[in-house]
Amino acid sequence: MNFEGILAQLTAMAVALVVAPLLVGWVNMCRAWLQNRSAPSLLLPFRMLHKLFWKESIVANEATAIFRLAPYVVFGCMLLASMIIPTLSTNLPLAPAADAIALVGLFALARLFLSLAAMDIGTAFGSLGARREMLVGFLAEPAFLMVLFTASLISSSTSLATIVSSLAHRELTILPSLAFAGVAFTMISLAENARVPVDNPATHLELTMIHEALILEYSGRHLALMEWAAALKLFAYSCAGLALFFPWGIAEAYDHRAVLFALPVLLAKLAVGGFLLALIETALAKMRIFRVPEFLATAFLLGVLALLVHLLLGA
Amino acid sequence: MNPLSGQIVNLFAAMLLLIAFAMLSQRRIVTLIHLFALQGAALVGSTATVAFATGQTHLIYSAAITLALKVVLLPWILHRLIRRLNVKWDIETLINIPTMMLVGIALVVFSFNLALPISQFSQSIARGTLGIALACVLLSFLMMITRSKAVPQVIGFLSMENSLFFAATSATYGMPMVVELGIALDVLVGMVILGVFLFQIREQFDSLDIHHLEKLKED
Numbered sequence: 001m002n003f004e005g006i007l008a009q010l011t012a013m014a015v016a017l018v019v020a021p022l023l024v025g026w027v028n029m030c031r032a033w034l035q036n037r038s039a040p041s042l043l044l045p046f047r048m049l050h051k052l053f054w055k056e057s058i059v060a061n062e063a064t065a066i067f068r069l070a071p072y073v074v075f076g077c078m079l080l081a082s083m084i085i086p087t088l089s090t091n092l093p094l095a096p097a098a099d100a101i102a103l104v105g106l107f108a109l110a111r112l113f114l115s116l117a118a119m120d121i122g123t124a125f126g127s128l129g130a131r132r133e134m135l136v137g138f139l140a141e142p143a144f145l146m147v148l149f150t151a152s153l154i155s156s157s158t159s160l161a162t163i164v165s166s167l168a169h170r171e172l173t174i175l176p177s178l179a180f181a182g183v184a185f186t187m188i189s190l191a192e193n194a195r196v197p198v199d200n201p202a203t204h205l206e207l208t209m210i211h212e213a214l215i216l217e218y219s220g221r222h223l224a225l226m227e228w229a230a231a232l233k234l235f236a237y238s239c240a241g242l243a244l245f246f247p248w249g250i251a252e253a254y255d256h257r258a259v260l261f262a263l264p265v266l267l268a269k270l271a272v273g274g275f276l277l278a279l280i281e282t283a284l285a286k287m288r289i290f291r292v293p294e295f296l297a298t299a300f301l302l303g304v305l306a307l308l309v310h311l312l313l314g315a
Numbered sequence: 316m317n318p319l320s321g322q323i324v325n326l327f328a329a330m331l332l333l334i335a336f337a338m339l340s341q342r343r344i345v346t347l348i349h350l351f352a353l354q355g356a357a358l359v360g361s362t363a364t365v366a367f368a369t370g371q372t373h374l375i376y377s378a379a380i381t382l383a384l385k386v387v388l389l390p391w392i393l394h395r396l397i398r399r400l401n402v403k404w405d406i407e408t409l410i411n412i413p414t415m416m417l418v419g420i421a422l423v424v425f426s427f428n429l430a431l432p433i434s435q436f437s438q439s440i441a442r443g444t445l446g447i448a449l450a451c452v453l454l455s456f457l458m459m460i461t462r463s464k465a466v467p468q469v470i471g472f473l474s475m476e477n478s479l480f481f482a483a484t485s486a487t488y489g490m491p492m493v494v495e496l497g498i499a500l501d502v503l504v505g506m507v508i509l510g511v512f513l514f515q516i517r518e519q520f521d522s523l524d525i526h527h528l529e530k531l532k533e534d
Contacts, residue, residue, distance in 0.1 A: 174322040176329030297413035313325045
């Protein structure tokens, strides 16, 4: 660990913190355009966070320490996750701290605290949302692991930085297994980030919401942290997808010019990805909650097929 | 034989496997027919790639026959059939779909293991895909077993023929031209006969559920 490494890590953190709300704003903007509405400002999530940080936090009488602790734990997990995933360069001092499997564990920890906090208050919506979140989570995690295992088998390492640099360096070959894994990963990201076929991020209709039901009791700075954590989660998943399936343009070692080049590339890739996400959300309808297991079983199936196809064809 | 054509054949094989699973999990008959046409298109792609990579002219003819028959003619007949039978939506599966997917994965593992020693004897460029072809055959079988209506079973039968054709291409560069022509005509005639048969089933029982065929006499 040297000074340059720490600087690279801090740059990655600052980029994650700034770009994540921008990404949410961009997706909302694209969605508004596609639905023929006048779009909200790109900076709206920032104004929202600013407003919430200056508001008073109100905590229910029955709330225990878990309720107060959860926003910080969730935010911390998401920030760490977006620092482990190679966004700008693959040479990060924190990268050896956690491999692909620990990354899934990190997301699981955040989910656990989110659900515990939602159940802590004892409202009906909280426990309903927590149960649904757990339903989605326990089905999405094995599928996510299968996708990561496929990438690990191809590059024979579970460290994310090594996976990304080996995928970025190989000569252009058609890999059917990565295509399967890519489709599976898209489905998992939609489910995990509470996006349209599984959950509607814009809804406040009580009976259908998952993510909104979990954070219904939060206000003020706690809510701001939760919203920021959700944005960071979307950013982390997008970056993981880009790093695994479109790794070109990422900086190999820490070098100022390479990072300066990697940042616009990342922003361009995120812009395209965000537009595609808005397109998916506009084109699809939200499915019934009882169809979600089928959706995620399909994602798991695709992940397993990716693994099997890799073992059979060696590609 | 360059590595690129081998990769393209692998890609088409992976697509065939994906389509087989999509057909297994599909609830609507119309989409099932679209998927069947897509499966035929993937088959044409892989056959044509093998043909151009190895210079086997008869494979080009068989790719052309597949294109005419399985991508255009048979889906058209099926579309006409379901329009006249007036069945578009309902498919009842006997097992629920996630369970069927898991059974499907087990079948894929089984057939990959089964095909591994066989494909080592083959000299073809696409020998690695024999396992996928076998898996597609078994998945089509599974689809025929788990559907209770007659039209999806017919589509399962046709997709099984597609997979067998793919297995033949990947293992041995296809069968002799006479045999292939014979099979193509057989499938076409079989389709026509099955169409007539479906109408007869509906005349007799007022539904396409083949459970009615299990009884031998009226009670």
